[in-house]
Amino acid sequence: xxxxxxxxxxxxxxxxxxxxxxxxxxxxxxxxxxxxxxxxxxxxxxxxxxxxxxxxxxxxxxxxxxxxxxxxxxxxxxxxxxxxxxxxxxxxxxxxxxxxxxxxxxxxxxxxxxxxxxxxxxxxxxxxxxxxxxxxxxxxxxxxxxxxxxxxxxxxxxxxxxxxxxxxxxxxxxxxxxxxxxxxxxxxxxxxxxxxxxxxxxxxxxxxxxxxxxxxxxxxxxxxxxxxxxxxxxxxxxxxxxxxxxxxxxxxxxxxxxxxxxxxxxxxxx
Numbered sequence: 244x245x246x247x248x249x250x251x252x253x254x255x256x257x258x259x260x261x262x263x264x265x266x267x268x269x270x271x272x273x274x275x276x277x278x279x280x281x282x283x284x285x286x287x288x289x290x291x292x293x294x295x296x297x298x299x300x301x302x303x304x305x306x307x308x309x310x311x312x313x314x315x316x317x318x319x320x321x322x323x324x325x326x327x328x329x330x331x332x333x334x335x336x337x338x339x340x341x342x343x344x345x346x347x348x349x350x351x352x353x354x355x356x357x358x359x360x361x362x363x364x365x366x367x368x369x370x371x372x373x374x375x376x377x378x379x380x381x382x383x384x385x386x387x388x389x390x391x392x393x394x395x396x397x398x399x400x401x402x403x404x405x406x407x408x409x410x411x412x413x414x415x416x417x418x419x420x421x422x423x424x425x426x427x428x429x430x431x432x433x434x435x436x437x438x439x440x441x442x443x444x445x446x447x448x449x450x451x452x453x454x455x456x457x458x459x460x461x462x463x464x465x466x467x468x469x470x471x472x473x474x475x476x477x478x479x480x481x482x483x484x485x486x487x488x489x490x491x492x493x494x495x496x497x498x499x500x501x502x503x504x505x506x507x508x509x510x511x512x513x
Contacts, residue, residue, distance in 0.1 A: 245289050248273065249282060249386065252393050255492070258471050264398060264492040265473055268390055271497070274319035276312045278497015279390070279410055283383040284309075284316045284374055290382075291372025292320055298371035302327040302355075302362035306334030308476075308499040310347075313374045314340035315500075325371075327362045329353020335501035377407035377439075384443050387413025391421055398425055399490035404479040405429035405454060408436030410496050412443040415452060419445045425492075427452040430483040433461050457482035474498050 256265045268279040288299055299317045303310040303326065310326045317324035326340055330349045333341065341347050348365070350358055359376045366373035387410050394401075405411050411429045418425060429436075429452050440448055459465070464477030465484075475481040476498040487493050 245285065249286055249289075250389075252390060255393050255395060256471075256473075257395070261471075262489040263471070263487060264395060265471065266390070266394070266401075266492055266494040267473070268387075269473070269495045269497040274315040276315045276500055278312075279387055280309060280378055280383075280497055281312050281316070282386045283378045283380075283409075284312050286382050286386055287374050287380070288313075288316050288320055288322075288372060292322065294372075296322075296370060296372040298322050298369060299324040299374055300327070300362050300366040300369070300371050301374040302358040302376045303337070304334075304355075305329055305331050305337055308336050309374070309376075309378065310345070311336040311340040311343070311500055314343040314345035317345070318343050325362075325365055325369075327358045327365065329358065336499055339500055378409050379407060379439060379443075380409075381443070383409040384413040384416055388417035388420060390414075391417025391423070394421075394423065394425070394492060397490070398492045400488070401425055401427045401492045401494055402483050402487050403427065403429055403494040404476075404483050404496060405431045405436050406433040406479060408439040409443065410494075411436070411452060412440055412448075414494065415444045415448050418451065428486055429454045430457050430486055431455065432457050432459075432479050432482050455486065468498075468502070474502065476502060 253268045253270050269277050271282050273281055273285055299313055301313040305328055314324050325346045325348055327348045330351050363373055431454050459482050465481035468475045468477040468481040470484045480495050
């Protein structure tokens with residue numbers, strides 16, 4: 244069942260009125276959480292459990308969608324999960340993770356490199372599977388690269404949000420493996436992704452993708468977070484919408500669970 248889930252290709256919708264395609268990777272769903280990041284978490288968790296890991300560990304900010312994703316994936320597989328965050332009040336996503344059964348471990352020195360190190364050490368000590376911060380791993384690239392399979396003929400550009408850069412790296416590898424020469428516009432919505440792209444994207448990725456700034460601070464959500472009836476993440480995809488032009492394919496990675504009224508608002512269970 245998990246293999247079939249991971250091998251499924253999420254749909255591409257065509258909106259003839261504007262000559263725009265939307266890649267609905269947000270429709271990948273498991274355990275009430277949706278999107279391409281969930282696919283990677285499922286793949287990593289499943290592989291770890293198959294190797295005898297009996298728990299999951301991850302790290303994220305106080306508003307981290309990843310923490311909530313990993314918590315729900317752990318609950319699905321029936322294993323415990325520990326999530327490392329900075330100290331402070333829990334945001335909606337981390338609060339949902341706690342309700343899903345996650346143990347939230349907070350650190351006073353809550354810089355990203357600190358919580359990442361704590362998570363790695365914790366996973367090693369317990370023999371649990373570490374789901375890396377920002378899904379920074381080769382598996383994330385592999386999972387996303389296969390989703391390029393149903394990009395239709397006629398697409399002039401691909402527009403995608405760029406946070407950690409891992410989804411972008413996967414798309415670029417998918418294009419390279421399929422010998423598709425489609426320019427990619429990556430809308431930067433967080434920290435500089437160049438280091439991760441240099442590590443995980445194909446050699447010469449700068450000739451394949453152009454990174455543009457969203458013009459909006461990451462922490463400032465977009466109030467009108469919808470596009471052709473598709474609900475967008477207000478911190479990520481919603482900041483890409485102004486860049487979409489006729490002939491483009493808009494790659495929707497996924498909306499955080501707290502944007503939905505309830506966890507079962509995910510539209511398709513594949």
